[in-house]
Amino acid sequence: MPLDFLKRRGSDQGTQPPVVATPPPPSGMPEEAVAQEFVLKLSYAAKTSEGVRMKQGPRVLADLPSLLAGMARSEIEVIEPLEVELTSAAPTIIRPVEAARWLEAHHDRSPVARHALMVLESVDAIDLAFDTFVCSLLEGETDTAGYPDYGAIVGGFASHWDEATGDIIVRAVVGWGGRGARGDSDRVGTRLVTELLRTILASRYSLGTTQVERPVPAAGRGGLVCAHCGFSSGHDRAFYCPKCGMRMLRG
Numbered sequence: 001m002p003l004d005f006l007k008r009r010g011s012d013q014g015t016q017p018p019v020v021a022t023p024p025p026p027s028g029m030p031e032e033a034v035a036q037e038f039v040l041k042l043s044y045a046a047k048t049s050e051g052v053r054m055k056q057g058p059r060v061l062a063d064l065p066s067l068l069a070g071m072a073r074s075e076i077e078v079i080e081p082l083e084v085e086l087t088s089a090a091p092t093i094i095r096p097v098e099a100a101r102w103l104e105a106h107h108d109r110s111p112v113a114r115h116a117l118m119v120l121e122s123v124d125a126i127d128l129a130f131d132t133f134v135c136s137l138l139e140g141e142t143d144t145a146g147y148p149d150y151g152a153i154v155g156g157f158a159s160h161w162d163e164a165t166g167d168i169i170v171r172a173v174v175g176w177g178g179r180g181a182r183g184d185s186d187r188v189g190t191r192l193v194t195e196l197l198r199t200i201l202a203s204r205y206s207l208g209t210t211q212v213e214r215p216v217p218a219a220g221r222g223g224l225v226c227a228h229c230g231f232s233s234g235h236d237r238a239f240y241c242p243k244c245g246m247r248m249l250r251g
Contacts, residue, residue: 172196
């Protein structure tokens with residue numbers, strides 16, 4: 001029986017390799033790139049009331065935290081004006097020197113207080129060159145680390161000394177915001193400012209509302225040192241110490 005299966009098939013030149021199809025050339029440059037988009041939206045808002053003139057006396061500032069006690073949902077903190085070397089501090093990360101001074105001044109504050117300062121200083125609702133700020137959480141919740149969520153509202157009282165009379169002027173201040181905002185935050189903020197203002201006016205120290213503008217620190221701060229409490233004034237034209245309210249002594 002012939003062994004036909006051992007016979008060589010095909011030509012003696014062997015089998016040719018398969019032909020691979022060449023991909024077509026690109027059709028041209030795309031008209032528009034398919035881009036991945038990244039967006040971060042931060043929204044900060046604040047409301048302040050008109051000022052209330054208070055009677056002179058050492059107990060006025062000391063009693064402000066007790067006025068906030070009925071509305072506070074967290075620890076009440078009193079943040080005093082910054083020393084002259086820290087008055088340029090600002091919660092702006094793109095300005096490293098100002099941000100570093102801000103962290104130096106407030107690194108030991110509670111999460112609620114730092115959040116309140118970041119929001120209110122960012123929108124210029126308070127200025128710690130001359131304001132004393134009494135703050136707390138007023139509405140909403142905090143996360144497990146103690147930081148207010150996007151719907152929380154923080155605030156309290158901001159006070160400064162009237163340069164003309166030496167009286168203390170107190171304002172109601174609230175703020176909110178971050179990565180998102182609740183639709184009713186504006187309405188709730190208005191309600192809280194009204195309640196805070198009524199609390200100030202009901203105080204035994206209240207002399208009624210006033211239109212006195214907030215003082216503006218002068219350029220080229222001289223940094224007068226208060227002879228009564230040792231605080232370095234924010235500017236060289238200050239008549240009254242931003243911290244204790246006593247008249248600044250000039251040689």
